[in-house]
Amino acid sequence: MQLVVGRIGRAHGIKGEVTVEVRTDEPELRLAPGAVLATDPASAGPLRIETGRVHSGRLLLRFEGVRDRNGAEALRNTLLIADVDPDELPEEPDEYYDHQLMDLDVVLADGTEIGRITEISHLPSQDLFIVERPDGSEVMIPFVEEIVTEIDLAEQKAVIDPPPGLIDDRAVIDSSRDEDSEDGA
DSSP, rough: EEEEEEEEEEEEETTTTTEEEESSSOOOHTSTTEEEEEESSGOOOOEEEEEEEETEOOOOOOOOOSSSSHHHTTTOOOOEEEOOOOTTSSSTTTTHHHHHEEEEEOEEEOOOOOEEEEEEEEOOSEEEEEEETTSEEEEEEEOOOOTTTEEETTTEEEEEOOOTSSSSSSOOOOOOOOOOOSOOO
């Protein structure tokens, strides 16, 4: 199985290094020197990582055969793809690979069906489940512990406890005003 583990950003310096937007929780495993990665577009790879380092909080990689800024810049926006055994599990018990979460049924704690996960969007602040509802509409569910209370891979379901208004229009609005007051004061 292939997983996107990074996206190449801009060139860094003049010796062929590139910045990499990391898209894996295991960069030390997937983006280590010696790793060979497939690419999208496929014509850019495969790429073998020669060196890697962190500079100002960003991962910098140099690939074999890329020796100058022009070669590095030509790789910009290329996706880096690792081959992963489909039975392999992340090191932490509360971590999941995207392929494990795709197509899970999303339900409330009482079993009410919400829909099915069709996509996972990785944002800087948090991940989102894109859930297709039975009526064909979509709802976005933040993949945070307070909302997604359980992932049961054996039962192929994700249990959620959404705040009011997340999956329906029935938001609870708290107000400090006394709406029953008619004294005009």
